[in-house]
Amino acid sequence: MPFTLATWNINSVRLRETLVHKLLTEEAPDILCLQECKSPVEKIPLEGFAALGYPHMIARGQKGYNGVAILSKLPLEDAGGLDHVELGHARHVAARLENGVVIHNYYVPAGGDEPDREKNVKFGQKLDYLTQMRDAFRAERPEKAILVGDLNIAPREDDVWDHKKMLKIVSHTPTEVEHLTAAQEAGAWVDVTRKDIPEGPLYSWWSYRAKDWEAADRGRRLDHVWATPDIAGAAHSSRVLKAARGWEKPSDHVPVFATFDL
DNA sequence: ATGGTTGAAACTCAA
Numbered sequence: 001m002p003f004t005l006a007t008w009n010i011n012s013v014r015l016r017e018t019l020v021h022k023l024l025t026e027e028a029p030d031i032l033c034l035q036e037c038k039s040p041v042e043k044i045p046l047e048g049f050a051a052l053g054y055p056h057m058i059a060r061g062q063k064g065y066n067g068v069a070i071l072s073k074l075p076l077e078d079a080g081g082l083d084h085v086e087l088g089h090a091r092h093v094a095a096r097l098e099n100g101v102v103i104h105n106y107y108v109p110a111g112g113d114e115p116d117r118e119k120n121v122k123f124g125q126k127l128d129y130l131t132q133m134r135d136a137f138r139a140e141r142p143e144k145a146i147l148v149g150d151l152n153i154a155p156r157e158d159d160v161w162d163h164k165k166m167l168k169i170v171s172h173t174p175t176e177v178e179h180l181t182a183a184q185e186a187g188a189w190v191d192v193t194r195k196d197i198p199e200g201p202l203y204s205w206w207s208y209r210a211k212d213w214e215a216a217d218r219g220r221r222l223d224h225v226w227a228t229p230d231i232a233g234a235a236h237s238s239r240v241l242k243a244a245r246g247w248e249k250p251s252d253h254v255p256v257f258a259t260f261d262l
Numbered sequence: 263a264t265g266g267t268t269g270a271a272a273c274t275c276a277a
Binding site: 011012015035036038039063064065110122151207208209210211245249252 | 269
């Protein structure tokens, strides 16, 4: 049974409930992974999602910040949530499908503005978070798994609007890319989006601060879909829904999709 | 070098 999955940093699931409805109605992925829900789990508006055919949800939440949720047409089993770096943040949740595939949904710390762990605690926490992801994949090599989310790093030169200008900007520093790559390699994760679309910009985030985000097009690819090698070959039809950045009261991130024939 | 915008929640922090 093929299924389509989407990942979207929604930047408040309650404020943008109707945008989630729009995505579920117009694009109808089987599974939607959300980040930055900014809500306790019990305040996520489930009724509307269920009415649109998404009765299943596995989530971790907290008041005001962070928060990750997996909405699904298909039954899900809770497969845990990790608190890397012991920040007490809701940044990871995992769910198992009936076919055994595990979906990991991550919201990696943004890391603040200064890319120096001596001056900026948050940058150190981001690097440590990625190292603990690496160590978890080393301790138990994932199989039949998909990893999605806002990883808050644009790893490749063509994942940012200007590679040279971005080298000292948090999200594209060589240190961050090394840490992300180490986590990726520890799980042998395949970058599904880049497997499907090897070349060119595929931005998933544009700042709210630009006067005209579309004209400036200073985007970054921060949102990712990875899969373990045993199922990566089943992935196809990756796409980024850039139009969602132009929706009314948009998130600063747009959904990224992939389909798996499993 | 600086400021630009948004959200949650509370009179400020995080992104």
